[in-house]
Amino acid sequence: MATSVTPFHIAIPVHNLAECRTFYREILNCEEGRSSDHWVDFNFFGHQLVIHYKPVPIAIGNKEEELHTNPVDGKNVPVPHYGVVLPWDTFESFSTELKAKGVDFVIEPYVRFKGEVGEQATMFFLDPAGNAIEFKAFKDMGQLFAK
Numbered sequence: 001m002a003t004s005v006t007p008f009h010i011a012i013p014v015h016n017l018a019e020c021r022t023f024y025r026e027i028l029n030c031e032e033g034r035s036s037d038h039w040v041d042f043n044f045f046g047h048q049l050v051i052h053y054k055p056v057p058i059a060i061g062n063k064e065e066e067l068h069t070n071p072v073d074g075k076n077v078p079v080p081h082y083g084v085v086l087p088w089d090t091f092e093s094f095s096t097e098l099k100a101k102g103v104d105f106v107i108e109p110y111v112r113f114k115g116e117v118g119e120q121a122t123m124f125f126l127d128p129a130g131n132a133i134e135f136k137a138f139k140d141m142g143q144l145f146a147k
Helices: 017-027 088-100
Strands: 009-014 031-035 039-044 047-053 068-072 075-079 081-086 105-112 120-126 132-137
Touching (some): 017 031, 017 047, 075 081, 075 105, 075 120, 075 132, 088 132
Antiparallel strands (some): 031 039, 039 047, 068 075, 105 120, 120 132
């Protein structure tokens, strides 16, 4: 088991590199790192996020890919998703900032498992390519892996 947190690396597909580059830089305030014509690195809250251009698949008929969800605490959580656990105060100010920027939430910021083991603040939204992102926070970080 890891005893200290090290940055993770995640690479995600996006169909419009310019639009997603602006989203991560301007909406989420991520510092941009290296880039090429096909990918961009970001400092995603201390972690390395890379958006990679991937063309939209050719549609067969009128079939659109639906967002898959699983129920958690009475809400439909998008699967797959990625995100970051923030300090409680940072979560509160960040969620307020996202609302002010007009982010369309899949799940509005709220406290999940209130009064139970694992109580946490959480919110979900999509980037312009449809990748689901979750930010969460625990008042007691000891609850992060609590059973």
